[in-house]
Amino acid sequence: MRINRTDLGFAVFAAGSGALCAWIGGIEAIEQALGSAGRTLLTIVPLFAAGLLLAGLVQQLVPRDRVKGWLGTASGWRGLLLAVGIGIITPGGPFTSFPLVVALAEAGADIGVLVAYLTAWSTLGLNRILVWEIQLLGPDFVALRVAASLPLAVIAGLAARAVAARFAARPGSK
Amino acid sequence: MVAELVLWGLVIVLGVMARARSPTALSEAGRRALAFARALAIRLPLALLAASFLTQILPRELVGAAIGPESGAIGILLATAAGSLLPGGPFIAFPLAVSFYEAGAGLPQLVALITSWSTLGVIRIVAFEWPMLGPRFVALRVGVTLLLPPLSGALAAGFLWVVR
Numbered sequence: 001m002r003i004n005r006t007d008l009g010f011a012v013f014a015a016g017s018g019a020l021c022a023w024i025g026g027i028e029a030i031e032q033a034l035g036s037a038g039r040t041l042l043t044i045v046p047l048f049a050a051g052l053l054l055a056g057l058v059q060q061l062v063p064r065d066r067v068k069g070w071l072g073t074a075s076g077w078r079g080l081l082l083a084v085g086i087g088i089i090t091p092g093g094p095f096t097s098f099p100l101v102v103a104l105a106e107a108g109a110d111i112g113v114l115v116a117y118l119t120a121w122s123t124l125g126l127n128r129i130l131v132w133e134i135q136l137l138g139p140d141f142v143a144l145r146v147a148a149s150l151p152l153a154v155i156a157g158l159a160a161r162a163v164a165a166r167f168a169a170r171p172g173s174k
Numbered sequence: 175m176v177a178e179l180v181l182w183g184l185v186i187v188l189g190v191m192a193r194a195r196s197p198t199a200l201s202e203a204g205r206r207a208l209a210f211a212r213a214l215a216i217r218l219p220l221a222l223l224a225a226s227f228l229t230q231i232l233p234r235e236l237v238g239a240a241i242g243p244e245s246g247a248i249g250i251l252l253a254t255a256a257g258s259l260l261p262g263g264p265f266i267a268f269p270l271a272v273s274f275y276e277a278g279a280g281l282p283q284l285v286a287l288i289t290s291w292s293t294l295g296v297i298r299i300v301a302f303e304w305p306m307l308g309p310r311f312v313a314l315r316v317g318v319t320l321l322l323p324p325l326s327g328a329l330a331a332g333f334l335w336v337v338r
Contacts, residue, residue, distance in 0.1 A: 006305065010220035014227070021227035033226035040222055040265065048218075050181035052210050056203030057188040061195065091180050093263055094302040099210060102306055115315050119322070122292035127177065132264040136272055145285045148329035152289070152322045159318035167314075 048095035055099030059106065067107035075110060080157045083113040087120030087153065091127045111164040116157025123149040213305045221301035225261030232261075232270065238277020245283060250327035253283040257290025257323060267291050281334060286327030293319045 021029050071079045090097055101114050124146060133142050192199035237256050241249040260267050267288070275284060294316065303312050 006300075007216040007220070010217040010224070010301070014220045014224040017224045017227035021230050024231045029230040030227075033223070033230045036229070036266075037219075037222045037226035040226070040263070041219060043265075044263075046178050047181060049207075049211075050178070050185050052207035053185045053203065054181065054188065055210075056206040057185065057192050057199075059206065060192045060199040060203050061188060091177055091184075094298055096181070098302050098306045099207075102210075105307075111311070111314065114311075115318060118315065119293060119319065123289055123322075123326075128264050131177070132268050136268040137275075141281065141284070144281060144330050144333060145288060145326070147333055148282075148285050148326040149289060151329075152293075152326060155325075156293075156315075156318050156322060160314060163314055163318060 044093065044095065047093060051093075051095035051097075052099050054096060055103045058100060059103040062103070062107055064107045067104060067109055071104060071109035071113045073110040075113060079110060079113045080116045080154055083109075083117040083157065084120040084124075084153045087117045087122075088124050088126050090121050090125065097121045110161070112157040112159075112161030115160035116153045119156040120153035123152050210306065214302070217301055217305070221297055222262075225266065225297055228261045229266055229270070234270070234273045235277045238274040238279045241274070241279045241283035241287070243280030243283070245280060247324075247328075249280060249283045250286045250324050250331075253279070253287040253327065254290040254294075254323040257287035258294040258296055260287070260291040260295060261297055282327045282331035285330040286323045289326040290323035293322060 018030065018033075021033055069075070070082060075082075087097075090100065097118060101118060104117075105114055129142060129146070133145075137145075189200060189203075192203060241253045241256070245252070260270060271279075271284060271288060274287070279287070299312060299316070303315075
């Protein structure tokens with residue numbers, strides 16, 4: 001396991017926010033933060049493992065020519081709307097969606113489709129709405145927020161296509 | 175618990191399908207999963223730790239009051255900025271949103287805040303998206319997404335105006 005500069009940055013960030021937390025909230029705040037971070041880690045590890053395996057399997061199972069046809073550069077509005085639909089139903093957190101984006105990109109999905117997918121998943125994801133948002137914020141607020149978020153994914157996808165047509169950008173490229 | 179069962183159920187179904195298609199598919203899928211897990215093994219716990227520390231010291235009253243219903247477009251922009259800095263997953267962010275609401279945040283501002291947290295959350299971008307998808311993809315996605323949180327706030331304000 002190698003430690004790179006980004007990991008070092010995170011270590012500094014965690015240490016800095018920890019020092020700030022101790023300064024403002026004292027030892028009690030530190031204890032609470034450590035407890036909640038530990039509980040969260042235990043919750044997400046099984047989800048994360050499943051998400052990574054799913055992405056690997058999708059990559060093995062989905063034929064490249066199909067992905068190109070359904071979600072490639074020439075897929076037009078149908079590709080964007082399909083991506084929005086998949087984004088809405090994708091279960092799990094970033095542990096499922098980001099690996100899936102990598103898998104689809106390598107299979108030939110278009111950048112607008114990938115951006116529309118991520119935007120739909122993050123703003124309209126059914127799993128998060130049902131499990132967390134309705135319980136905590138109530139159905140009235142959720143209805144307002146979902147209505148205001150409906151056009152966002154398609155707008156982001158179209159914009160990404162327009163930009164990518166000028167500067168070729170692919171996931172994974174430096 | 176439901177999410178775990180659904181995801182692992184899917185893993186098993188797809189695993190059986192992959193094994194039926196090719197004898198090397200399973201090990202190849204496992205190899206890729208392991209490569210990603212390695213890339214995130216150090217920074218993910220650190221990001222969680224930082225998010226938990228920041229949650230403890232977030233000035234909730236201050237943020238809630240600054241993005242009140244009368245704060246208008248400025249409030250929506252402030253909420254967009256605050257949302258992108260909001261730490262953690264839904265188990266942290268939604269309770270924080272509730273506490274902002276109780277401290278006086280307006281509904282359109284809260285919509286912008288949640289859209290911003292979902293699409294522009296800095297911690298998620300740095301911890302997950304950057305290492306997995308690369309800086310160019312992140313730059314392009316963030317670029318085309320910057321205006322969406324204010325747009326969702328404005329749309330929400332419009333809907334509320336029509337309803338009332």
